[in-house]
Amino acid sequence: AAGQNLGERDFVEEASRIVEQAKELQDAAASLISRTTREEDSLRQKAKSLDSFVQGLRSAARKSKLDPNQAERLEEELYKASYVLSEGDAAAFLPSKSHGGFLRMFLGPVNVRANRKDVQLKVKEEYNSFRDRTAYLFLLFPSVLLGLRSWMWDGCLPALPVQLYQAWLLYLYTGLALRENILRANGSDIRPWWIRHHYCAMAMALISLTWEIEREPNCSQKQRGVQLFLNWAIMQGVAMLLQNRYQRQRLYTRIALGKARRMDVVWGETAGVDGQLLLLFPVLFILQGFEAYVGVLLLKTAFLGVVSEWQVVTCGILLIIMAVGNFANTVQTLVTKSRV
Amino acid sequence: AAGQNLGERDFVEEASRIVEQAKELQDAAASLISRTTREEDSLRQKAKSLDSFVQGLRSAARKSKLDPNQAERLEEELYKASYVLSEGDAAAFLPSKSHGGFLRMFLGPVNVRANRKDVQLKVKEEYNSFRDRTAYLFLLFPSVLLGLRSWMWDGCLPALPVQLYQAWLLYLYTGLALRENILRANGSDIRPWWIRHHYCAMAMALISLTWEIEREPNCSQKQRGVQLFLNWAIMQGVAMLLQNRYQRQRLYTRIALGKARRMDVVWGETAGVDGQLLLLFPVLFILQGFEAYVGVLLLKTAFLGVVSEWQVVTCGILLIIMAVGNFANTVQTLVTKSRV
Ligand SMILES: CC(C)(COP(=O)(O)OP(=O)(O)OC[C@H]1O[C@@H](n2cnc3c(N)ncnc32)[C@H](O)[C@@H]1OP(=O)(O)O)[C@@H](O)C(=O)NCCC(=O)NCCS
Ligand SMILES: CC(C)(COP(=O)(O)OP(=O)(O)OC[C@H]1O[C@@H](n2cnc3c(N)ncnc32)[C@H](O)[C@@H]1OP(=O)(O)O)[C@@H](O)C(=O)NCCC(=O)NCCS
Structure with missing residues (x-):
């Protein structure tokens, strides 16, 4: 009977320990999620502003008359920038097209x-x-x-x-x-x-x-x-x-x-x-x-x-x-x- | 002509700066993604093992004969654990049912x-x-x-x-x-x-x-x-x-x-x-x-x-x-x- 009692106490105790661990996991998950959300938001902000910089620069350059050589160099740089933005990991943080x-x-x-x-x-x-x-x-x-x-x-x-x-x-x-x-x-x-x-x-x-x-x-x-x-x-x-x-x-x-x-x-x-x-x-x-x-x-x-x-x-x-x-x-x- | 030249140089320079920033953003995005993926994997591991602990304990308890009072307390603890796991932020890290x-x-x-x-x-x-x-x-x-x-x-x-x-x-x-x-x-x-x-x-x-x-x-x-x-x-x-x-x-x-x-x-x-x-x-x-x-x-x-x-x-x-x-x-x- 003593052995069985011990066994029983063990089960409940083990369960309580699991509850504790579950609560810890819950806290870790909550903090990871909120931290990631914050960091992602900031990257999203940056990606958005870079994206609009590229567009702004392109239209400003179009308005002022650049000589062909300069224009080509500018265009190349701008293409590089959009390529980096849209083809790498940063792409995930660009403003998304609406789901439709x-x-x-x-x-x-x-x-x-x-x-x-x-x-x-x-x-x-x-x-x-x-x-x-x-x-x-x-x-x-x-x-x-x-x-x-x-x-x-x-x-x-x-x-x-x-x-x-x-x-x-x-x-x-x-x-x-x-x-x-x-x-x-x-x-x-x-x-x-x-x-x-x-x-x-x-x-x-x-x-x-x-x-x-x-x-x-x-x-x-x-x-x-x-x-x-x-x-x-x-x-x-x-x-x-x-x-x-x-x-x-x-x-x-x-x-x-x-x-x-x-x-x-x-x-x-x-x-x-x-x-x-x-x-x-x-x-x-x-x-x-x-x-x-x-x-x-x-x-x-x-x-x-x-x-x-x-x-x-x-x-x-x-x-x-x-x-x-x-x-x-x-x-x-x-x-x-x-x-x- | 000098002024225009200055303007031109400005555009290309600005564009290069944007390229630099885009590359920085790319690096930040890559590191955030890899860091998050790692942390999420570890939480997923923990959630999975806790989940199987709960199930293992429940079936072990069913096999050994507990007195009703103990059994009820155990059941309550286990329910608490699964509740914490499945209703909080940790739920996102539980093994997902297959998409079908x-x-x-x-x-x-x-x-x-x-x-x-x-x-x-x-x-x-x-x-x-x-x-x-x-x-x-x-x-x-x-x-x-x-x-x-x-x-x-x-x-x-x-x-x-x-x-x-x-x-x-x-x-x-x-x-x-x-x-x-x-x-x-x-x-x-x-x-x-x-x-x-x-x-x-x-x-x-x-x-x-x-x-x-x-x-x-x-x-x-x-x-x-x-x-x-x-x-x-x-x-x-x-x-x-x-x-x-x-x-x-x-x-x-x-x-x-x-x-x-x-x-x-x-x-x-x-x-x-x-x-x-x-x-x-x-x-x-x-x-x-x-x-x-x-x-x-x-x-x-x-x-x-x-x-x-x-x-x-x-x-x-x-x-x-x-x-x-x-x-x-x-x-x-x-x-x-x-x-x-
Ligand atoms: C003309 C055609 C070959 C051009 O293809 P393309 O070179 O890929 O065109 P774009 O560069 O504009 O493509 C831009 C994007 O749209 C996608 N796309 C283009 N046409 C597509 C189509 N018909 N269906 C699905 N996706 C298409 C491309 O995969 C590309 O995707 P990405 O941005 O993820 O890389 C293609 O549009 C086509 O086959 N159209 C004809 C379809 C048709 O008439 N079918 C019925 C005949 S009765
Ligand atoms: C019997 C019934 C009321 C039970 O509903 P319930 O109390 O929510 O059942 P459960 O507790 O088993 O639900 C488990 C989950 O399934 C969902 N669910 C249950 N029945 C569902 C149904 N018919 N359609 C969609 N989801 C359903 C619940 O929302 C719950 O989701 P959650 O885990 O995300 O919270 C419900 O299943 C029902 O209405 N079924 C009859 C449908 C029917 O016969 N329709 C046609 C008549 S000809």
Whole structure:
């Protein structure tokens, strides 16, 4: 009985000791958090003021007339400063782009910003590999559907497989839009249009889900829209693969530069990928033309009365908007790059 | 010319100074990040070992026979320890539940865990208010549809408004599932079933989107499934409102306890909400019964051949699975709570 008593006392005592240790841990955690918060705030302050110094100096220099030599030296220094600020660990303390309504709509007010540059790059890398995986599916899915249509289904697509494909598209575009918003919050310079383009694509996938597919008489005529859409999807898969190869190359260059800390290699970022751009841009333009063409064909089908559902009209309009927006933004990117 | 020269030299010099400052900031940021990471790792280590101490002690005590008095004291101490660990700032350093495949599928490998307890509570509060807002829409949307059906649409629901409602449901359930996964990553004890339940609901909303709604002859008979579904949605709105009131009350109690740091108030967490539970549970059971009933009716409609689409069968099965799972988990919660 004495031994047992001792055992019991031991348990309670041990527990009290754990409570004490837990309280100590709590105090340590509280002090670490408040200390870190304070230090981070001060770094954030400094980063913000440096950032606005750079901008102020640039616009002041633009107003006063510098001779070309001086201007170039100034520009180089300023580029160095922004490079150090945005590519190193200090980047985590730059004022962040607002999270945007889309993320808040789905996730609430949660913080998706990574504090460390290497984590940010990992998120970007995973985004690229997500795109890679989906690009192959983008090729595979519609090819299989179109193949089975002519070999097994006598020219008529059944509803279920097409709807599965459309549901997958909806998931894919939602995932891309969420991830791109997260990248933006982590400091990516992605143009807002590429994200908005995915909102349009989400809307289109959602609408196409409600679109009735099988109608026995003349189905091959009535399914013209779906077929065009699938053809376009295959081409988009090819473009995505090319685009991904190019973007991955760019990212690797950046990571390598960051690792080597060769902050002085100023314009080296796109080194080695210019050749790929020469191939990519024509493909993109052809694709965008085809996108608009599919949109117009959909509108035509609707107005000739073959299929008169509102879904066809809306999808046609969305495709045309997307094509025009993509074209305009690709050209703007081209102009910016060639100015450099 | 001398003045201009001076001005030029100034700009470049200023820029070089900014570069220097940027480099200093970079160094400060790098050292802060590495220091914090080290300290956080050590706290994480301590939190983990304390956490496993508590568990080890509890299971060791269960094996040896303690007298009731000692056992109660031990239990109290252990509860205090886990309370300090999980409700204070130390909670941020407890081993986190894995993010789960759903979040990774939509967001990639991004960290959604808040480092500070007050931020975690804010996320939870926003989740509650999101549920609140949607509960009202949950009441409003189907009521309006059913009302218009009998006043304006002569007993036949048109497709577009119903599909808009279904798209909203899809967004809602996706948002809830994402937010609940985020809460879980932030240490919430939410049962996995409530999240899985929302995956089922997402599937149902998606499937119902592909479900053809309007068929002119006998539409009121063929739309029986949709009508039942809308009725059930209204009841679910009522239950959500009750449930939200109860959960909010619980959260406020916790926040108040946390602020007052009265860690010794051990079982006070559910104080003042037991009365609400007495009302909530019967309502939940009735609702779950009705959910299963709607499922069975859907299956009956499908097997009697009135509507023979696969969507009707699948939705029926999903509703029955959800009803059974909800019932089982509500009962388990009830048992756990009454054991306390
Ligand atoms: C034109 C294009 C190749 C330029 O790519 P780029 O050289 O990376 O462009 P920028 O230098 O302006 O990129 C700035 C940032 O935006 C990102 N970005 C550019 N285009 C993007 C796109 N379409 N989707 C996602 N991110 C993109 C880049 O990765 C970069 O991110 P970072 O700041 O984190 O490094 C690219 O925008 C593109 O492929 N657009 C065409 C898309 C299209 O039309 N698709 C559909 C065809 S129907
Ligand atoms: C039964 C019920 C009221 C119990 O709620 P509770 O007292 O909060 O339950 P617990 O104490 O087990 O909660 C543990 C955690 O899970 C959360 N939680 C419990 N049920 C939840 C639910 N249905 N959805 C989201 N979160 C829930 C709680 O907020 C708590 O979170 P925390 O750890 O961050 O504080 C609640 O689970 C419920 O309403 N379930 C029924 C849902 C239902 O059947 N709906 C459809 C009807 S057809």
